Amino acid sequence: MELGDSGLTIAVNAVMSLTAFFLCLNIIPKFKEMFLKANLCGIDLNKENKNKIPEALGVVCGAVFLCTMFLFMPMPFYKQLADNTPGKFPHHEYIHYLAALLSICCMVFLGFADDVLDLRWRHKLLLPTFASLPLLTVYFININATNVIMPKQLRWLLGFDLNLGPLYYLYMGMLAVFCTNAINIHSGVNGLEVGQSCVISLSVLIFNFTEMQGEHRMGHVFSIYFMMPFLAVSTALLFHNWYPSRVFVGDTYCYFSGMTFAVVGILSHFSKTMLLFFIPQVINFIYSIPQLFHFVPCPRHRLPRLNPELGKLDASYTVYKTGSLNKMGQIFVKLFSLFRLISVKEGVGENGLYTQVNNFTLNNFILRTFGPLHEQTLVIILLAIQIICSGVAFIIRYQLAKIFYDS
Amino acid sequence: MELGDSGLTIAVNAVMSLTAFFLCLNIIPKFKEMFLKANLCGIDLNKENKNKIPEALGVVCGAVFLCTMFLFMPMPFYKQLADNTPGKFPHHEYIHYLAALLSICCMVFLGFADDVLDLRWRHKLLLPTFASLPLLTVYFININATNVIMPKQLRWLLGFDLNLGPLYYLYMGMLAVFCTNAINIHSGVNGLEVGQSCVISLSVLIFNFTEMQGEHRMGHVFSIYFMMPFLAVSTALLFHNWYPSRVFVGDTYCYFSGMTFAVVGILSHFSKTMLLFFIPQVINFIYSIPQLFHFVPCPRHRLPRLNPELGKLDASYTVYKTGSLNKMGQIFVKLFSLFRLISVKEGVGENGLYTQVNNFTLNNFILRTFGPLHEQTLVIILLAIQIICSGVAFIIRYQLAKIFYDS
Numbered sequence: 001m002e003l004g005d006s007g008l009t010i011a012v013n014a015v016m017s018l019t020a021f022f023l024c025l026n027i028i029p030k031f032k033e034m035f036l037k038a039n040l041c042g043i044d045l046n047k048e049n050k051n052k053i054p055e056a057l058g059v060v061c062g063a064v065f066l067c068t069m070f071l072f073m074p075m076p077f078y079k080q081l082a083d084n085t086p087g088k089f090p091h092h093e094y095i096h097y098l099a100a101l102l103s104i105c106c107m108v109f110l111g112f113a114d115d116v117l118d119l120r121w122r123h124k125l126l127l128p129t130f131a132s133l134p135l136l137t138v139y140f141i142n143i144n145a146t147n148v149i150m151p152k153q154l155r156w157l158l159g160f161d162l163n164l165g166p167l168y169y170l171y172m173g174m175l176a177v178f179c180t181n182a183i184n185i186h187s188g189v190n191g192l193e194v195g196q197s198c199v200i201s202l203s204v205l206i207f208n209f210t211e212m213q214g215e216h217r218m219g220h221v222f223s224i225y226f227m228m229p230f231l232a233v234s235t236a237l238l239f240h241n242w243y244p245s246r247v248f249v250g251d252t253y254c255y256f257s258g259m260t261f262a263v264v265g266i267l268s269h270f271s272k273t274m275l276l277f278f279i280p281q282v283i284n285f286i287y288s289i290p291q292l293f294h295f296v297p298c299p300r301h302r303l304p305r306l307n308p309e310l311g312k313l314d315a316s317y318t319v320y321k322t323g324s325l326n327k328m329g330q331i332f333v334k335l336f337s338l339f340r341l342i343s344v345k346e347g348v349g350e351n352g353l354y355t356q357v358n359n360f361t362l363n364n365f366i367l368r369t370f371g372p373l374h375e376q377t378l379v380i381i382l383l384a385i386q387i388i389c390s391g392v393a394f395i396i397r398y399q400l401a402k403i404f405y406d407s
Numbered sequence: 408m409e410l411g412d413s414g415l416t417i418a419v420n421a422v423m424s425l426t427a428f429f430l431c432l433n434i435i436p437k438f439k440e441m442f443l444k445a446n447l448c449g450i451d452l453n454k455e456n457k458n459k460i461p462e463a464l465g466v467v468c469g470a471v472f473l474c475t476m477f478l479f480m481p482m483p484f485y486k487q488l489a490d491n492t493p494g495k496f497p498h499h500e501y502i503h504y505l506a507a508l509l510s511i512c513c514m515v516f517l518g519f520a521d522d523v524l525d526l527r528w529r530h531k532l533l534l535p536t537f538a539s540l541p542l543l544t545v546y547f548i549n550i551n552a553t554n555v556i557m558p559k560q561l562r563w564l565l566g567f568d569l570n571l572g573p574l575y576y577l578y579m580g581m582l583a584v585f586c587t588n589a590i591n592i593h594s595g596v597n598g599l600e601v602g603q604s605c606v607i608s609l610s611v612l613i614f615n616f617t618e619m620q621g622e623h624r625m626g627h628v629f630s631i632y633f634m635m636p637f638l639a640v641s642t643a644l645l646f647h648n649w650y651p652s653r654v655f656v657g658d659t660y661c662y663f664s665g666m667t668f669a670v671v672g673i674l675s676h677f678s679k680t681m682l683l684f685f686i687p688q689v690i691n692f693i694y695s696i697p698q699l700f701h702f703v704p705c706p707r708h709r710l711p712r713l714n715p716e717l718g719k720l721d722a723s724y725t726v727y728k729t730g731s732l733n734k735m736g737q738i739f740v741k742l743f744s745l746f747r748l749i750s751v752k753e754g755v756g757e758n759g760l761y762t763q764v765n766n767f768t769l770n771n772f773i774l775r776t777f778g779p780l781h782e783q784t785l786v787i788i789l790l791a792i793q794i795i796c797s798g799v800a801f802i803i804r805y806q807l808a809k810i811f812y813d814s
Binding site for chain 2: 095099113131
């Protein structure tokens with residue numbers, strides 16, 4: 001396939017993405033009633049009114065994305081399909097599309113099942129692993145590059161590259177689980193889940209278009225085919241999910257989004273650069289560890305708390321009896337407060353001394369430092385951080401990498 | 408691949424199917440609480456007690472089936488995977504598995520969305536069409552046989568075979584829509600949806616094993632790989648869905664089941680024989696036409712009616728003002744009652760003369776003829792009919808076909 005061909009199919013993809021955008025923009029409000037009737041709804045805890053807001057509308061995006069891709073899939077192969085000489089069809093390329101969509105479809109399905117049924121943690125970790133199996137098999141068949149090139153400074157010790165073998169597959173399997181859950185826990189404010197996904201997909205698209213003339217052109221073109229419709233349906237959803245939200249996106253959207261990024265990163269073979277676009281999510285994940293692993297009590301919702309008098313958001317706190325933390329919990333609280341990463345307050349309650357610390361999320365960290373903030377201001381700050389981090393990611397990828405690798 | 412290899416992978420598939428059977432048997436009851444909590448439940452209209460019964464448990468079967476197939480998928484290629492010489496992998500075979508699972512996964516997802524959201528008819532027809540696109544593309548790439556061999560008696564007129572071209576693709580697309588909906592409308596009695604699917608899959612398996620030494624061996628082996636785990640998860644579901652049902656299977660199961668049959672029929676290239684195993688469904692569909700197309704009033708539920716005194720089921724009736732039917736409706740009622748296919752009763756109500764005819768389904772036809780019957784007796788009779796029709800299908804396929812075709 002020559003570049004001219006890719007240009008044409010990218011244009012077709014762009015037109016289809018635009019159609020998908022308008023379709024989503026138009027049908028999402030129409031589905032609201034259906035979701036409310038099915039009791040798929042929640043109350044926005046950061047608002048004074050307690051209206052029911054339809055939940056899990058990400059499933060509409062996911063369905064439109066899948067349909068768009070089903071229609072688009074034959075396009076990159078239109079010449080070979082028109083020709084249709086037996087044995088000439090590039091099955092090894094087509095297989096990428098099928099495996100990618102199979103994994104994404106599984107995750108949209110799983111996310112929706114989670115929103116409806118409230119699945120347990122073991123299902124949430126087990127099923128994405130199964131869903132990434134076809135992906136890893138196709139990677140094994142077609143690419144099977146499991147070596148990591150070493151930085152110049154370490155080559156005297158470890159050689160030019162290090163073959164990770166099965167460990168590399170473990171890494172890729174974990175990438176899928178990480179991406180889906182990382183977006184899911186960096187949430188809780190209107191528009192944040194979709195907003196961050198839009199920034200990430202836009203960054204990936206910039207990266208793909210930059211690299212399109214390079215060595216791994218086909219991978220980047222493949223990524224563009226997925227990222228454009230994804231950005232399109234996400235932007236349409238963001239419109240309805242922006243402050244004040246008329247719809248919620250649900251776990252469905254987070255799973256859909258995370259898996260799409262993982263799929264593209266793995267099959268286009270730029271998973272490390274993909275991770276660079278996840279800097280805020282990685283920071284939020286590391287910051288969350290004490291609560292995620294229950295060293296510090298983790299309430300069901302860690303989202304900020306509405307201050308009704310100001311109409312602004314404050315950091316939310318978790319409360320525990322002073323001295324009741326286990327050893328690890330104590331170390332984390334000491335360490336984090338030493339570096340001023342958390343606010344610790346002590347007080348006397350009915351049952352004696354208690355301690356409260358802000359919940360360990362990026363949202364609460366920002367509110368603790370700059371708050372109280374209006375919800376819309378907070379989400380704009382968080383998305384600005386996401387954009388700045390994408391800038392940093394590009395600097396790392398293109399400038400810093402020169403120090404460690406040959407151009 | 409030699410037969411010895413197929414034998415080994417079939418054995419592996421059988422072991423995995425058995426595992427899937429016990430897994431499903433074990434976990435379905437455990438999910439009941441979760442489904443009730445999510446308000447995914449219904450009342451069994453044919454029982455006196457009005458307990459809530461969890462609905463859409465077919466989704467558990469679908470998920471276990473998909474996970475089993477994800478794990479199994481590399482097995483038929485274990486030699487090539489172990490060898491892993493670049494360019495040697497049979498991508499054109501692997502692509503069948505991916506496309507098949509993609510279509511099935513889409514349908515399980517769609518079915519579950521339908522159970523939760525109560526989708527409209529346009530979605531129910533549109534989405535399966537999209538879901539079968541990858542399948543048809545793969546058929547085009549790999550098989551693209553669109554010719555139908557003519558019966559001997561017609562060859563003087565039409566030639567040896569007739570190339571249907573795009574019409575054949577239309578036929579296959581409609582097959583997917585037909586299979587899913589045909590099972591969905593032949594239902595309403597405990598255990599019927601799953602029971603008929605078990606009989607069909609068993610019939611397909613017998614056909615596959617019979618044909619395994621023949622010309623299209625690979626297709627039949629492919630079918631066996633899908634049918635065995637399908638039969639396994641279905642049998643486990645049947646155990647819990649048998650009279651009196653502890654769980655309902657939902658549209659999810661009907662969609663899952665129908666698409667699995669369509670996929671296997673299309674990709675293994677025996678879609679006409681597959682249709683032969685759908686004789687009762689085809690009869691039920693044709694019999695239903697006057698109500699499906701609203702020539703005769705069609706109530707939301709057409710299932711039989713409980714006679715509480717006898718504890719048995721009676722045929723259910725649809726009522727309309729005498730003379731209020733349109734022309735087509737009148738013709739259908741006259742024609743059907745002429746051949747004694749329906750019972751017509753007339754009476755005088757508050758608003759004048761009214762007519763009642765039994766609902767146009769196979770269930771009601773049997774109850775009208777032999778009823779009233781106990782629910783379990785009715786489902787046994789219906790499954791017996793399904794088995795007898797499978798026998799007829801084999802006679803048509805192997806005996807009658809000789810008259811029209813060379814062996």
